[in-house]
Amino acid sequence: MYYFSLIFAVLFLPAALIVYQLLPQKYRYIALLVFNVIFFSYTGMRRFIYPLLAGGITFFAGLLLEYLFAKQKEKVKAEEDKENKKKIKKSYLIKTRTVMIVSIAALVLLILHVKYTDFFIENINSIAQKMGNDHRIPLKEFVLPLGISFYTLQSIGYIVDVYWRKITAEKNFLKVLTYITFFPTIMEGPIVSFLEVKEDLFSGKGIVFDNVYSGYIRLLYGCMKKLVIADRLNPAVKYLFTEIGETNGTEVACAAVLFTVMEYMDFSGSIDMVIGVAKMFGIKLPENFKQPFFAKNATEFWRRWHVTLGVWLKTYIFYPVSMSGLVRKFSKFAKEKKLNNHFKNMVVSAISLLPVWLINGLWHGPSWTYISYGIYYFIVIMLELIFEPLGDLILEKLKTTRENPVVTVIRVLKNWIVIFLGEIVFRVSNMFGAVVMYRKFFTEPGRVFSNGAFLNWGINGVDYVIALIFLLVVLAVDIWKEKNKGELLSDRIMLCPAYLRVAAVLFLAVSILILGLYGPGFLEVDLIYANF
Amino acid sequence: MQTSDVKKNRTLEIISIFAVLAVVIIVFSKTLDPVKLNRPASASDLDQYILDGLLLPEDTVDVAVIGDSQAMFSLNMEMVNDEGISAFIFGRGGLSMPEAWYTVRRMYNRHSPKVVIIETNMFAETNAETSSVRADLLDVFNAAVYEYLPVFRYHSIWQNLFGFKEDVKIDHIRGFNVRENIAPYYGGEYMFPTDSKSKINFVRRIYMEKIIKLCKENGSEVILLSTPSAMEFDMGKHNTLTEYAEKNGVDYLDENIVWKEIGIDWTRDTVDEGYHLNKDGADKATRYLIDYLEENYQ
Numbered sequence: 081m082y083y084f085s086l087i088f089a090v091l092f093l094p095a096a097l098i099v100y101q102l103l104p105q106k107y108r109y110i111a112l113l114v115f116n117v118i119f120f121s122y123t124g125m126r127r128f129i130y131p132l133l134a135g136g137i138t139f140f141a142g143l144l145l146e147y148l149f150a151k152q153k154e155k156v157k158a159e160e161d162k163e164n165k166k167k168i169k170k171s172y173l174i175k176t177r178t179v180m181i182v183s184i185a186a187l188v189l190l191i192l193h194v195k196y197t198d199f200f201i202e203n204i205n206s207i208a209q210k211m212g213n214d215h216r217i218p219l220k221e222f223v224l225p226l227g228i229s230f231y232t233l234q235s236i237g238y239i240v241d242v243y244w245r246k247i248t249a250e251k252n253f254l255k256v257l258t259y260i261t262f263f264p265t266i267m268e269g270p271i272v273s274f275l276e277v278k279e280d281l282f283s284g285k286g287i288v289f290d291n292v293y294s295g296y297i298r299l300l301y302g303c304m305k306k307l308v309i310a311d312r313l314n315p316a317v318k319y320l321f322t323e324i325g326e327t328n329g330t331e332v333a334c335a336a337v338l339f340t341v342m343e344y345m346d347f348s349g350s351i352d353m354v355i356g357v358a359k360m361f362g363i364k365l366p367e368n369f370k371q372p373f374f375a376k377n378a379t380e381f382w383r384r385w386h387v388t389l390g391v392w393l394k395t396y397i398f399y400p401v402s403m404s405g406l407v408r409k410f411s412k413f414a415k416e417k418k419l420n421n422h423f424k425n426m427v428v429s430a431i432s433l434l435p436v437w438l439i440n441g442l443w444h445g446p447s448w449t450y451i452s453y454g455i456y457y458f459i460v461i462m463l464e465l466i467f468e469p470l471g472d473l474i475l476e477k478l479k480t481t482r483e484n485p486v487v488t489v490i491r492v493l494k495n496w497i498v499i500f501l502g503e504i505v506f507r508v509s510n511m512f513g514a515v516v517m518y519r520k521f522f523t524e525p526g527r528v529f530s531n532g533a534f535l536n537w538g539i540n541g542v543d544y545v546i547a548l549i550f551l552l553v554v555l556a557v558d559i560w561k562e563k564n565k566g567e568l569l570s571d572r573i574m575l576c577p578a579y580l581r582v583a584a585v586l587f588l589a590v591s592i593l594i595l596g597l598y599g600p601g602f603l604e605v606d607l608i609y610a611n612f
Numbered sequence: 613m614q615t616s617d618v619k620k621n622r623t624l625e626i627i628s629i630f631a632v633l634a635v636v637i638i639v640f641s642k643t644l645d646p647v648k649l650n651r652p653a654s655a656s657d658l659d660q661y662i663l664d665g666l667l668l669p670e671d672t673v674d675v676a677v678i679g680d681s682q683a684m685f686s687l688n689m690e691m692v693n694d695e696g697i698s699a700f701i702f703g704r705g706g707l708s709m710p711e712a713w714y715t716v717r718r719m720y721n722r723h724s725p726k727v728v729i730i731e732t733n734m735f736a737e738t739n740a741e742t743s744s745v746r747a748d749l750l751d752v753f754n755a756a757v758y759e760y761l762p763v764f765r766y767h768s769i770w771q772n773l774f775g776f777k778e779d780v781k782i783d784h785i786r787g788f789n790v791r792e793n794i795a796p797y798y799g800g801e802y803m804f805p806t807d808s809k810s811k812i813n814f815v816r817r818i819y820m821e822k823i824i825k826l827c828k829e830n831g832s833e834v835i836l837l838s839t840p841s842a843m844e845f846d847m848g849k850h851n852t853l854t855e856y857a858e859k860n861g862v863d864y865l866d867e868n869i870v871w872k873e874i875g876i877d878w879t880r881d882t883v884d885e886g887y888h889l890n891k892d893g894a895d896k897a898t899r900y901l902i903d904y905l906e907e908n909y910q
Contacts, residue, residue, distance in 0.1 A: 086764070087753050121746060289622060542776040578625050585629050590636055594767050600758065601656025601768070 081122040082604070083267070083353040084303045092119070096263075097360060101287045108284035109258050112361070119263035123226045130194065130225040131266075134187055135257040138235040141183030142242045142249030142256070148176050149245070180243040184236050191232045194222045199446030227266035229443060233392050234260055238274045240396055247275050255282055264357040268350045268609045270368040270388035280363040291359050294570040297581075298356030300588040301570075305349030305554060307596035311605045312547050313342040315538030317507070324513050328526025332517045334534065336500040339507045341551065344372070346608045347386070356570065366391075371558045376482075376491040378460045378498055389443070393436045402432045422469060429465055433458055444506075449514060453506045460498055546595055640763040644770060653779035654772035658705055659765070660782045661789075662715055665700045666722055673723040675699035675905070677787065677837075678716055678823070679731025680707040685888040686731075686839035688898040689786035695902050701787025707734050709748070709819035710755035716823050720830050727909055728827045729901075732838045735820055736849045738810055748815035790891050797878040797886030802842045803850065803868055810848035812856070824860055833909060834862040839897050840871045842878055842886035865904055867897050874900045 081088050092115070100111040120128050152172035159165050198219045205216050238256075241247045250256050259274055259281060320327060320335035327335070351368040358365045368387050375381035382390050401407065407428055414424040441454020480487055504521070505514045528534050535541060557569060564572070573581055598604070642648070646655045652663035661684065665673070675697055677683050684703040692699040702715050712734060719725075758765040771777040784790070827834045836857050838845060845868045857864030867874055874896050878886060881893030889897060 081750075086757060087750060091753065289619070293622065293626070540771075540777065542771060578621060582625055582629055582632075586632055586636075589629075589633055593637065593763065594640065594770065597768070599765050599767065601658055601765075 081119060083264070083299070083350060083357065084306050084598075086598075089299065089303075093357065093360070097287055097292065100361060103284075105284035105286070109255060109282050112262065112281070113254055113258040116258065116261040116263045116266070120226060120261060120266065124223070127223065127225040130190065130228055131231055131257070131261045133190060134228075134231055134235050135253070135260050137183050137186050137190075138238050138260065139250070139253045139256040141179055141239045143251070144179050145176055145239070145242045146249040148172055148179065152176075176243060180239055183239050187232050187235050187239075191228055194228060195224060196442075196446045197222065227261075230266060230269050230271055231260040233271050233389075233443075234273070237271075237392060237396060241274060247278075250274070250278075258282075262358075262363075264354045264363075265365065268347065268354060269386075270351060270354070270366055271392050272365055272388065276366060277363060280361075285362040287360065288362060290574055291362055294574050295356040295358075295360035297573060297585060297588070298359065298570045299353050300585065300592065301557075302349040302352030302354075302356060303592050303596070304550065304588050305345040305352065307592055307598055309547050309550050309554070310342045310345035310349060311597040311602075312539065312543050313338050313345075314605050316534075317342050319537045321507055321509070321513075324508075324516050324520075327520065328528075329520045329522065329524040330526050330528045331533065332504070332521040333500070334528060335507075335517070336504050336521075340500055340503045341547075343503065343507075343608055344369075345551075345554070346605075350609070359570070371562045373496065373499075374492065374558070374562055375495055376488060377464050377495055378457060379464065381495060381499060382457070389440070393440060397436050397439055398432050401435055402428070407431055426462070426466060430462060433461060437461075448511050449505050449508055452511065452514070453502060456502050456505060460502075550591070550595075637761055637763055640767070641761050644766045644773075645762050646766060646769060649769075649773070651769075651772065651779060653781040654769040655766060657780075657782050661784055661787050662702050662704055664784070665702045665787060666718055668700065668722070670722055671724055673698055673700045673719075673725050675727045675729065676716075676719055676723065676725040676832075677701040677703070677729045677731060678707075678712050678719075679703050679729075680734040681705045681789070681888060682733035682839050682841060682844065683729075683731035683837075684784075684787060684789040685791060685883065685890075686841075686894050686897045687788060687901065688790075688891065688894045689788040691895060691898045692902060693786065695906070697902075697905065699786065703731075703787050703789075708751035708755060709734055709816045709823075710752045711758075713819045713822050713826075714755055714759045716826055720826065724830065725832050727835060727905070728832045729835045729837050730820075730823065732836050732849075732853055733841070733844060735816055735836075736810065736812055736838075736853060737844060738849070745813045745815055748813060752815060788894070791883040791888070792891045793883055794880055794890060795883060795885045796880065797842050797882050799842055799878070799886060802845070802886075803847050803871070806847045807851065808848045809852040809855070810846070812852060820856075821860070824862060836862055836864045837901070838864075838866045838868055840867045840874065840876050840889060840893065842871075842882070844887055863908070865901070867900060870900070 081092065096111065096115040099115070100108050103111050117128065120131070149172075152168060155168045155172075156165050159168060198221065201217045201219055208215060238247070238259075242249045250259075259277065262277075262281070265272060317335065317339045320331055320338070348369040355365045355367070366388055370384040370387060372381055372385035375384050410427060410431065411424070413419075414427070437454040437458035438451065439454070440457070441451040444450040444453065475481060475487065482488070482491070501518075501521075504517050505511075508514045508517060534544075561567075561569060573584060646652050646659070646663055647666055650667060652660050652667055655663055665676075675692065677687060677699065679701065680703060683701050684705070687701060689699050689701060702719055704711065704715075707715070712730075716728070772779055824834050836853060838850070838853060850866050850869055853864055853866065876889070876893055876896055881889055881896065883890040883893075
């Protein structure tokens with residue numbers, strides 16, 4: 081069951097809201113849990129074992145850490161000798177660290193088992209074949225449990241936060257399970273920390289009419305992005321990335337642009353739906369997109385695109401690595417050897433960013449294309465850092481600044497090229513295809529528009545026009561959001577005159593009804609990030 | 613006072629939205645209907661077979677076949693018509709039981725078949741993803757929406773009506789989907805003796821009973837038919853369907869139990885490795901059905 085399906089919007093969601101409201105405040109989270117299970121059951125109840133296991137590991141790790149903290153406090157308090165106090169603290173540091181590492185390892189093993197086993201087997205088979213060994217290890221072909229990539233990160237974040245004492249461990253297992261299986265977020269995120277949603281999720285505040293109203297408006301807006309724009313472009317994207325041998329370099333460029341637009345509409349659309357649905361229950365989720373195509377460089381792009389993944393990687397990978405012994409040792413070495421400051425910063429950035437981008441790539445899926453996608457952004461960001469002083473020097477010579485509108489436009493356009501090139505390796509099915517596409521892009525320009533080739537990609541002229549018109553609507557909304565930073569359109573719309581609101585709702589609903597690609601005769605297009 | 617005014621205004625807003633939406637949905641449901649427009653080719657490939665049947669001249673179908681792709685691939689209607697029997701397959705790939713019920717209901721608005729043959733795959737298939745109660749309840753919901761609010765099914769045909777898209781007529785012989793290629797099945801025998809019975813959930817049973825009741829009320833004889841499928845059928849299904857037919861007072865013809873007698877060569881007569889028959893297989897299965905009809909339903 082998808083968030084954009086009719087049954088979700090007119091049956092599942094209203095039923096969940098009614099049951100939630102009818103229960104006593106204290107037990108409303110139970111209603112959420114029950115509907116989480118029902119939502120999950122549409123992908124097969126047997127696979128619920130995975131969130132159950134992840135939830136169990138998360139819950140018990142949290143409890144154990146709390147127990148060890150309490151014991152440590154008790155023992156330190158009872159001890160008077162300072163040296164002994166230090167020893168006690170040290171021994172408990174080892175114990176708590178072990179609990180954290182073991183529980184995270186268990187979660188990682190769980191996801192490695194279902195998501196990455198075949199990737200490892202394929203690579204072992206490939207190496208064996210190259211070494212002349214014809215024996216093949218059979219693939220396991222596990223069906224990926226819904227949302228495992230999302231709730232694994234949330235679970236790891238929860239355990240680390242308890243370890244860092246940013247939060248106290250939850251003592252109710254059902255609440256932990258409600259948090260990691262929360263039905264609006266389980267399919268596509270956003271990746272939310274326990275601290276961010278705990279209050280809203282468990283306080284059981286009643287349903288507020290305006291929240292439901294504005295939540296439905298956002299749900300409709302997300303459905304429009306997905307069903308009217310993203311799915312409309314899907315046949316062309318599918319064709320261009322499948323018939324690689326038949327395409328020229330210009331078509332490769334079109335493939336990259338079309339897929340980027342499609343992915344943005346698909347992913348940001350589903351996040352609109354998710355945030356809208358959560359809002360109906362009074363649960364505020366963090367925004368996952370902040371107008372990414374206004375970014376002026378790759379670093380800024382990743383602060384605006386899939387924001388919660390970026391925050392997670394920064395919090396739980398980048399910062400710990402930046403503070404690690406290796407980085408500290410290098411900084412000390414650089415200081416002693418009086419190394420150039422820029423060079424020192426580059427090395428520290430490289431050490432900290434490499435694992436971030438490797439994990440980013442791997443998180444998307446068990447494929448060399450995704451790993452390459454991560455490495456691609458690592459290289460791009462490192463190049464941006466390395467050449468930053470040179471850029472400043474050029475701007476100084478030209479007597480201008482980065483804030484100059486012309487410079488800004490050039491930087492945004494340069495960043496678009498970076499994004500489009502990256503999306504090729506992200507979408508293509510294997511590395512060989514990626515190499516062919518990049519080669520064609522740079523060496524085989526050809527005609528696309530003058531000969532009408534673009535009309536042979538599975539969508540007709542009217543479809544392009546419709547997609548373009550609705551893209552302009554999204555662009556207008558993004559420009560408004562960029563100008564009114566921090567304000568939500570779904571909140572602002574509730575303050576508009578009623579006729580405007582009614583017109584907006586009717587525009588969205590009728591557009592989806594008539595122009596949306598759904599129902600029999602249309603192959604349902606999976607949410608792109610639901611497969612990760 | 614202010615809060616109650618706001619609430620009142622919001623309620624009015626919501627009522628006006630629902631009212632306008634209801635009007636839009638009803639108007640489009642009335643206008644974007646390929647049957648009313650007599651343009652079946654404007655609909656998707658999947659829908660055209662049934663629409664063509666519903667648009668045949670009135671009372672021109674003596675034998676109606678209802679079913680999913682098994683029916684559409686396995687029965688050569690040309691052969692049946694050559695025998696002087698006017699027959700049509702009201703079929704759709706992946707037809708669900710609730711959709712079959714609505715199809716039969718619509719069929720009786722136009723035709724009065726003497727015999728209704730219900731191909732059993734849509735009733736007895738046991739694919740884990742599609743045969744659960746959960747999936748079937750979803751089918752019940754979707755079928756009702758598509759039946760009563762056709763705009764949800766045919767919403768995209770406006771492109772054909774305005775000339776942005778050409779109508780593309782699907783080739784078929786009175787609902788028979790002709791496939792001549794071969795993808796052999798080498799598994800051999802698949803009807804192994806057993807007393808076990810496969811399960812059919814209550815949702816499907818309810819709709820099958822509704823269909824049988826409707827057919828009987830309209831004076832049609834009902835036959836349950838299992839066309840040959842080495843990959844989709846087994847003895848467990850045969851046992852269940854035999855028992856079901858007896859209990860409900862309808863005839864049951866299982867062509868799987870006699871696939872050797874029919875002359876099916878699974879290395880040559882299947883289009884997709886044992887799931888569906890190709891034209892040669894369909895000719896054999898149809899010959900057997902014609903003989904059965906002539907023997908039992910003169």
